[in-house]
Amino acid sequence: MESNAVELRRISKSFSANGKVEKVLNQINGTVQTGAILNILGPSGSGKSTILSMCNLLLAPDEGEVYIHGKEVRKWNIPELRQKVGIAFQSAPMIPGTVLDNLMLPANIHQMTIHHPEQYLNKVGLPTSMLQKNVQDLSGGQKQRLALARTLVNRPSILLLDEITSALDPSSVREIEELILSIHKAENTTILWVTHDLEQARRVGTECWLIVNGELVEQGTKDEFFSSPKDDRTKQFLAKGMKALT
């Protein structure tokens, strides 16, 4: 089995809005080993979420390549790639209907039969009595758990988490963190976790990247990142926290 779950080679990406072209990512190189939990840190608008979207080809790089399990994303069968590389969004979007409708969505897409959908609710700590509940009646934390459960139905080997706890209260944040760590432990899932929260990165990550103005300025293990950062921007970031750079 290959050791790199994700590999980024010189990726760049620009967006245009109102006639202006803005470079969001500039020549990013990096690898994520299978089974790692990578925290991607950086100020708002630094390009963190764009990196995630490129890993399952919701966005394509303008330059460079993204490899998933050794194969460039554009060479994958796209539905298969997105099944293998699951993403959970900050907003936890839902389709109108019940918890069950949402939970069965991946199964319906891929024409899979799921005999016990309630097991996925158990995995994320939601009561099975919730299956027939309308998703509009769920709290933010419950929606986020359901979104995770729904992503897990696809049995992804790589999980992309895009600031999934930023809108939650502190106790829900800790519960979601524990939940993800337990999923990681049980399935050896590779996790790329975009977060604003330095403390969260300390608690959950095994590796850290810092993205500033579209550049990957620091990458290393969690201990290296927090105790002996090499780049001045990382030192500044750690010293002043996010506020200094946002």
Added chain:
Amino acid sequence: MNTLALILSFGFVFAALILSKSFKLGLGKDLIITAIRATIQLLIIGYVLKVIFGLNNPIVIIVMLLAMIFVASRNAVKRAKGLRNITWKIFITILIVETITMAFLLSVHIIPATPQYIISISGMIIGNSMVIASLYLNRLKSDLNLRKQEVLLMLSLGSTPKQAIFPIIKESIRSSLIPTIESQRTIGLVQLPGMMTGQIVAGADPIHAVRLQLLIVFMIMSAATFTGIILGLLIYPSLFNKYQQLVVEDWE
């Protein structure tokens, strides 16, 4: 109706102008332009039709129909500027609807194969399809704005573009057909359709006029449904790129 009667009918426009001025509606310019434009367009088409009816040549009829479909496509596309190949997709949709409907009407001899019937009835089919296409694109655009996250969610879970967009396409087709269905419900009770009224005024037997009108009603309902479905199927690939990403940023 003689020329004097036509000139006198402009009295209605003057009445509207006086009311607009009295109530300060600010519609004066629009009323004048619309009245002049309608007069010029209808007079021109009247003379064009006279020539075409006189020629009675299938190629001329086909060219006329293609021109009508092209103008209708250009008009409907105003709702969808920025989408790839959209004019041609609307053109093809209306062309298919027109071909199917006219082939049926002519093959079972419901209408005679004369330019008078073919062009007049085609005008109704094409005009109706144009309105449906326009309503459909309008609805699709607003639904996509509202439900973009839903489409991205489906794609992120590994759906095909068709799976991701289908619920929205279905809803847009339904919504675009509702006005057509609703307007047919009160037909004969509230409004008498223009074609039927025209025939009765021209001295036709009302029963004959009703029969022809029923044909038009059924034809319009089926043409509307065909338009919605065919355009729905043709248009969704334009909303995605080769990497199955939703690309609607250029849709003005």
